[in-house]
Amino acid sequence: MKSNFIELEQGAGGKKSEELISKIRKILDYTGQWKNTADDGAVLDLQSFWTWHVQKGHTTSFSASKLVFTTDAFIVDPLFFSGGDIGKIAICGTINDLAVMGARPIGISLSLVIEEGFPEDDLLKIIKSINDISRETRVPIVTGDTKVTEKGKIDKIEITTSGVGLAGNIISNGGARVGDVVISSGDLGEHTAAILASRFNYKTRVKSDSRPLVKEIQSVAKYLTACKDPTRGGSAAVLNEIAEKSKIKIVLDEKTLPFKKEVVAISELLGIDKFSFASEGRFVATVAKKDADKVIKILQKYNSEAKIIGSVGRGRGVWLKTLIGSQKKIETPRGKLVPRIC
């Protein structure tokens, strides 16, 4: 079978564009309650939406009246890696941005900018992995745009996903309180570790942790005082953001650091701080101390590595209590961080 390469013409808005778009659409076969009228956008009837989800048993009766809206651009190198590809991180990234705010994602838009000459099989593989997550999470890809650029105008492919969700109560980054504990939904930094390993041809069992977080966050949402997924900038960036916005101090315990030994090894080998390593399917959160055991128990159903990793106190910044009892500051990463990975 001959392998096709994307041509400029396939992005020009004519017949060849229609053919490419219909191939993409055929793969994206989960549409939920949205109506795709093949107009410029997709349509959702909000009133019938909840009725349908309650009937199907996807959710209990729920009168969420807050619309949440988010967007993210993805340029990744390599496009395919152990544990995922650019499509999987794009859809997981957008779903997770909604989920960490306490929202139920209801629809995703998919915008593709493809370089002329890009292999069509690779494109369809990427779309396929987007669809897998879409089906798994019951979050449909409802609208999109496909542009093709001349050679050299873009590096292979760029994906921008936007998402809308509905929420009752919003979980904000500014809600952590003195006396809370800090939890992690699993070990961190595996996405960056996997990408670095594949770039440097370093053999490791570490895979990207890319995955959707809707179910596990919804199952504990009512207990979370702050929540965030440690993507770009890693746990260092995200915990500092929570500390700053909540006007509190976070102290992590070196005894319970959420890093696998393989991740630590790659971090040390390359001399890059593991706290700046990104995850694409984990969250860190704060919860009242009294709720912590309950929350961890629920989260361990999804990931046995879920655990308490620190505490919230008076003060500012993020600190690491080392094994010898001293405290070391963990700063928001500056500079180029790790090589570009998301």
Add this chain to the structure above:
Amino acid sequence: MKSNFIELEQGAGGKKSEELISKIRKILDYTGQWKNTADDGAVLDLQSFWTWHVQKGHTTSFSASKLVFTTDAFIVDPLFFSGGDIGKIAICGTINDLAVMGARPIGISLSLVIEEGFPEDDLLKIIKSINDISRETRVPIVTGDTKVTEKGKIDKIEITTSGVGLAGNIISNGGARVGDVVISSGDLGEHTAAILASRFNYKTRVKSDSRPLVKEIQSVAKYLTACKDPTRGGSAAVLNEIAEKSKIKIVLDEKTLPFKKEVVAISELLGIDKFSFASEGRFVATVAKKDADKVIKILQKYNSEAKIIGSVGRGRGVWLKTLIGSQKKIETPRGKLVPRIC
């Protein structure tokens, strides 16, 4: 004053990123009823939204329950041209995609992928023109993402805008009926003409027609049976889409063609079909014959060139009735069309 160039570090998620994002946010000073909690997304309380708009007199009582969602990627060369820039077409494009479906746009997301070394002044100029349209239309930019790539990974800047809107009744492309007339909200093709002129250093008075269409479409929405903005692929693509989806035949009249003589001149000079020229601030629509005069009269308040350009009959395809009475088929453009302009 020294001129700054965007550095990789400004997209890395650390302090320098925050500084760039806060410069961008400072310009985007219209937020409407959305709450930006500085989390991963923006939040809108749907219940209070309508109350507020009715109080402010922006709209009359309105119980729209349909959510409309759209997205579009923009790579334009040149970035600045007579009548606009990439920022203006991006926001107008997304607002117009919602407007032609009969929706009131309620929020836009802005995703930027910027090449390292791009002049910061140009970036802020682009953001400024986005904000101008945002204020004019009262459609806030509510969430965004800013990535910076290494040199050569993208050509200068790529913008993806997504938009959400609320609608009562959706205007679909499939709604044109035999006996309707075809109208145009103004002369067409000026966007492509202006871009081509600037590329080939051809002196002309033609400016890009880029502008938001919310008000004029809302003022006649209840009369429109089909509606579409002739962007990529021009009026040829859009009218063929309406004809195909509505299963009718459109006949345009050569006596009332909606093209300025400067646009015709550029089309003839370069040998590119004027029907494939894009507009970024016009719409074509079908309306019942009995409503046509009323609709045109309303639209002429916005643009004196609004007029009837054809009729809807039994059959298929789009045809041009020439001055000598013969009929010539207008095909959906194939191939690369005009040089890449949107």
